[in-house]
Amino acid sequence: MSLSRKIAFVDLTTGKIETKPISKELRRKFLGGRGLDMYLLYKHTKPGVDPLGPDNVALISAGLLVGTLASASSRTHVGGKSPLTGYVGSANVGGFFGPEMRLAGFDHLVIRGKAEKPVYLYLHDDEIEIRDAEHLWGTDTRDVQDLIRQELADDDIQSLCIGQAGENLVKYACIRTSIKNAAGRTGIGAIWGSKNLKAVAAKGMRDIGIAQPKEALAYNKEIINQVTSAKVSKTMQKLGTPFIWGVTNSTGLVRTRNFQLNQLVNADDIEPESIEEDLVGTAGCFACQVHCRGKYFIKEGPYKGTYDEGPEYTSQGAFGAEVGCTSKNTVLVCNHLVNYYGMDNLETGSMISWAMELFEKGILTLEDTGGLDLTWGNDETVIELVHKIAKREGIGDILADSPLEAAARIGKDSERYLVHVKGMSNLHSDERPTPALALNIAVSSRGSDHLRGRPAIDLYHLPEKVLRQIYSNPIPYDGPLTSDYRDYEGKPWQVMWQEHLYSTVDCLGICKYHTVFLGPNMPAYEEWANLIRLNTGLELTPEEIYRAGERGYTLERLFNIREGMTREDDKLVDRYHDEPTPLGLPVVRGRFIDRDKFKIMVDEYYAHHEWDENGVPTREKLEALSLNTLDKSGSEPSNLV
Amino acid sequence: MTTSKERSSLQERAKQRTTGAFRCLSCFKRLSPPKGATHYTCPQCNYEWRVAWFTPEEPRIRGPVWDSYEQLTQDRMKGGK
Numbered sequence: 199m200s201l202s203r204k205i206a207f208v209d210l211t212t213g214k215i216e217t218k219p220i221s222k223e224l225r226r227k228f229l230g231g232r233g234l235d236m237y238l239l240y241k242h243t244k245p246g247v248d249p250l251g252p253d254n255v256a257l258i259s260a261g262l263l264v265g266t267l268a269s270a271s272s273r274t275h276v277g278g279k280s281p282l283t284g285y286v287g288s289a290n291v292g293g294f295f296g297p298e299m300r301l302a303g304f305d306h307l308v309i310r311g312k313a314e315k316p317v318y319l320y321l322h323d324d325e326i327e328i329r330d331a332e333h334l335w336g337t338d339t340r341d342v343q344d345l346i347r348q349e350l351a352d353d354d355i356q357s358l359c360i361g362q363a364g365e366n367l368v369k370y371a372c373i374r375t376s377i378k379n380a381a382g383r384t385g386i387g388a389i390w391g392s393k394n395l396k397a398v399a400a401k402g403m404r405d406i407g408i409a410q411p412k413e414a415l416a417y418n419k420e421i422i423n424q425v426t427s428a429k430v431s432k433t434m435q436k437l438g439t440p441f442i443w444g445v446t447n448s449t450g451l452v453r454t455r456n457f458q459l460n461q462l463v464n465a466d467d468i469e470p471e472s473i474e475e476d477l478v479g480t481a482g483c484f485a486c487q488v489h490c491r492g493k494y495f496i497k498e499g500p501y502k503g504t505y506d507e508g509p510e511y512t513s514q515g516a517f518g519a520e521v522g523c524t525s526k527n528t529v530l531v532c533n534h535l536v537n538y539y540g541m542d543n544l545e546t547g548s549m550i551s552w553a554m555e556l557f558e559k560g561i562l563t564l565e566d567t568g569g570l571d572l573t574w575g576n577d578e579t580v581i582e583l584v585h586k587i588a589k590r591e592g593i594g595d596i597l598a599d600s601p602l603e604a605a606a607r608i609g610k611d612s613e614r615y616l617v618h619v620k621g622m623s624n625l626h627s628d629e630r631p632t633p634a635l636a637l638n639i640a641v642s643s644r645g646s647d648h649l650r651g652r653p654a655i656d657l658y659h660l661p662e663k664v665l666r667q668i669y670s671n672p673i674p675y676d677g678p679l680t681s682d683y684r685d686y687e688g689k690p691w692q693v694m695w696q697e698h699l700y701s702t703v704d705c706l707g708i709c710k711y712h713t714v715f716l717g718p719n720m721p722a723y724e725e726w727a728n729l730i731r732l733n734t735g736l737e738l739t740p741e742e743i744y745r746a747g748e749r750g751y752t753l754e755r756l757f758n759i760r761e762g763m764t765r766e767d768d769k770l771v772d773r774y775h776d777e778p779t780p781l782g783l784p785v786v787r788g789r790f791i792d793r794d795k796f797k798i799m800v801d802e803y804y805a806h807h808e809w810d811e812n813g814v815p816t817r818e819k820l821e822a823l824s825l826n827t828l829d830k831s832g833s834e835p836s837n838l839v
Numbered sequence: 840m841t842t843s844k845e846r847s848s849l850q851e852r853a854k855q856r857t858t859g860a861f862r863c864l865s866c867f868k869r870l871s872p873p874k875g876a877t878h879y880t881c882p883q884c885n886y887e888w889r890v891a892w893f894t895p896e897e898p899r900i901r902g903p904v905w906d907s908y909e910q911l912t913q914d915r916m917k918g919g920k
């Protein structure tokens with residue numbers, strides 16, 4: 199049975215490994231993946247735990263449907279307390295590791311302590327080995343995966359790993375698998391580095407055990423048709439996430455030069471169709487028919503001939519618009535380097551663009567940068583800084599810290615130029631003309647984050663009737679909804695709804711691109727209820743599934759509150775309110791987020807969540823979600839595990 | 840909860856997807872450029888778009904024609920539109 203997978207508790211200090219079953223009750227409450235990880239995070243860390251200390255946990259989990267006959271059921275979640283923000287650490291990755299981990303017999307790993315010397319874990323046949331990794335320390339994210347395969351003489355092994363950035367405790371180091379799949383955000387790679395954990399490898403031979411295989415297969419065919427017939431999927435198949443660039447940069451919704459501008463003019467070289475010219479094919483994750491990931495060889499310069507995958511929209515922003523570079527080669531090279539070292543591309547580009555603005559303003563000088571000229575658009579400098587950050591060399595050592603730590607080290611009013619929420623940098627989109635998207639990043643549980651609750655379809659100008667069909671399921675909603683992305687009305691509900699949707703799919707282990715993220719006609723709760731039933735035998739209604747997603751999200755809020763977060767943290771930096779957009783089409787030009795209206799949106803958002811005016815979930819809400827045994831001392835939500 | 844009636848309307852909606860068109864980013868009018876066109880000017884707001892085709896039937900906006908973009912925007916902003 200696919201529900202028979204276990205949780206393993208691994209103590210790297212003592213070498214002790216313990217496994218426990220996952221109860222049905224826990225499944226019904228949290229499903230799996232991110233939701234159950236949040237339960238484990240809350241339960242197995244103490245308030246104020248040092249993110250890089252041995253008492254923090256490194257969580258790894260497969261979603262409830264991972265490895266089953268559900269389309270795009272590829273996702274693995276990783277977590278811990280974030281070294282970047284001090285709040286929820288949580289990231290999600292595709293590829294093939296999650297299915298392999300389940301085939302090896304495990305759904306969740308809770309890794310704590312610190313190994314004396316570098317180690318890696320090997321999961322197979324319901325067992326976990328802690329193996330020496332001293333010879334792997336210092337390797338990049340590709341070599342380490344290859345070396346593990348060679349060492350264990352098995353080409354089918356899938357690994358999660360860190361590169362040099364994680365070893366060097368870059369605060370936004372990430373977890374990697376395959377060539378470019380990244381659990382990118384919140385610095386989980388630094389947690390692994392602090393534990394001397396280089397990789398987790400898995401090879402599984404156990405049957406997943408589908409509840410109703412024939413029916414599941416037939417139903418999945420319908421889902422595949424629904425997904426692949428969507429325009430957005432066809433576009434993704436050809437262009438990947440860079441397709442978003444064409445629309446957003448043309449409109450004036452791309453954060454440029456560290457938020458001084460909202461558009462990279464004449465940047466035709468890094469347009470999606472231009473990037474596509476360099477692609478030699480596309481790759482996909484487990485059980486996905488979309489295949490959104492480009493494959494390319496770098497065509498010129500010192501890295502000529504190097505193979506890599508991507509880039510994503512984030513790399514166009516990070517190494518294009520943000521740093522004022524219009525060269526495709528720079529985007530492709532930097533995309534390669536962050537993959538190689540194992541760093542979050544978004545945070546890397548944000549830190550570099552912030553440093554460039556500080557340089558422009560005279561806050562950083564040539565002396566501070568070791569002679570590097572940080573002028574906008576200096577391609578060589580941008581590439582050099584990626585190396586320096588990964589290795590923590592020179593100015594790179596400061597930029598490898600979290601935004602707020604780096605600002606404290608530089609001083610001189612440098613914090614004013616950070617573009618972040620809760621200490622995590624914003625995506626390279628400009629949300630000043632789009633209140634829904636601005637609210638989404640301001641309130642997101644892991645810091646500024648489009649993948650936590652972005653109602654991206656708000657940009658599509660959909661008729662109200664269509665919006666209502668989407669946003670009043672499976673929970674009724676008859677409040678306002680408007681097609682105009684510049685409105686403030688109704689947006690708090692959309693943000694909350696998307697938060698629960700993304701939380702839910704992260705619990706299930708299904709890719710967000712197969713949901714109402716970029717496409718309005720994608721599968722949602724009713725389809726997931728069917729997929730869960732046919733694949734696992736678990737009977738859940740669409741509303742119960744929605745509530746499970748909500749429960750996980752609420753637990754993230756409770757964790758953050760436990761770690762000191764207040765309403766004050768649900769905010770945007772002043773530039774969103776004080777500096778109107780200077781570029782773009784008339785619909786977006788001269789826009790900013792009105793402070794009073796923003797405050798009303800936050801109030802409404804709290805009210806929809808049934809949180810009080812300080813953003814604290816009410817007792818009634820916690821009772822309704824069966825989370826009411828939590829208290830301020832951080833005691834456990836239950837004694838289920 | 841989504842009823843089967845609503846569910847079928849979701850599927851109906853999916854079937855009724857428009858092909859061969861995209862919305863103008865400036866005025867949101869739905870535009871249907873001739874097949875294979877690489878440029879198209881919105882008859883309503885005059886912005887000229889560079890067009891790409893992600894399937895032989897389905898166009899998308901690749902980017903603006905930058906030369907006229909800024910002037911058009913400034914004219915519109917002056918006109919208070």
Ligand code: SF4
Binds near residue numbers: 490
């Ligand atoms: S859409 Fe892209 S990211 Fe999602 S599962 Fe498919 S290949 Fe992976």
Ligand SMILES: [Zn+2]
Binds near residue numbers: 863882884
């Ligand atoms: Zn128009």
